Amino acid sequence: LAHAHPSLFSLVVTRPLAAPEVLRPLEATLAILRAGGFDPATALRVFRMVASFVAGFALDEVCGPPPLSDGATPSPLAAFATSRPEAFPHVAELAPELAHPDADADFEFGLDVMLAGLEPYRLGR
Numbered sequence: 389l390a391h392a393h394p395s396l397f398s399l400v401v402t403r404p405l406a407a408p409e410v411l412r413p414l415e416a417t418l419a420i421l422r423a424g425g426f427d428p429a430t431a432l433r434v435f436r437m438v439a440s441f442v443a444g445f446a447l448d449e450v451c452g453p454p455p456l457s458d459g460a461t462p463s464p465l466a467a468f469a470t471s472r473p474e475a476f477p478h479v480a481e482l483a484p485e486l487a488h489p490d491a492d493a494d495f496e497f498g499l500d501v502m503l504a505g506l507e508p509y510r511l512g513r
Contacts (some may be wrong), residue, residue, distance in 0.1 A: 394450035401443040425510035434506060441502065445495050 390397040414435060421431035465479065466486035473480035 390446040390450045398447055398451055401447060426506075427511055430509050434509075437502060438499075441498055445491065445498075449491060 417435050418428075418431050421434055422428065426434060466483040469476040469479035469486070470483045479486070
């Protein structure tokens with residue numbers, strides 16, 4: 389959906405949604421989280437956290453720099469850091485990953501970390 393309508397997507401995720409249709413996915417997600425052992429306030433926080441994470445990744449994907457002919461995304465930061473490695477040694481070391489990020493791996497890693505970190509917040513753990 390974000391790729392099909394990038395301008396609309398960026399507008400939707402940066403504006404408050406005030407329509408009954410927004411409540412259906414929220415209700416379904418809250419029901420799953422409540423059944424998974426989260427209290428109401430924590431369930432809402434989990435929903436907001438995951439929704440923000442997903443929206444952020446999608447925005448970066450559709451609004452970030454256009455891909456190069458080989459499918460890579462140009463990284464001005466990587467180019468600058470490699471031109472001045474003495475000033476930015478840690479960034480320069482990661483320049484290849486900055487120049488060719490693996491968004492899918494980054495996304496999965498973020499979700500895994502969030503999900504692992506939620507265990508202590510479940511009721512009756």
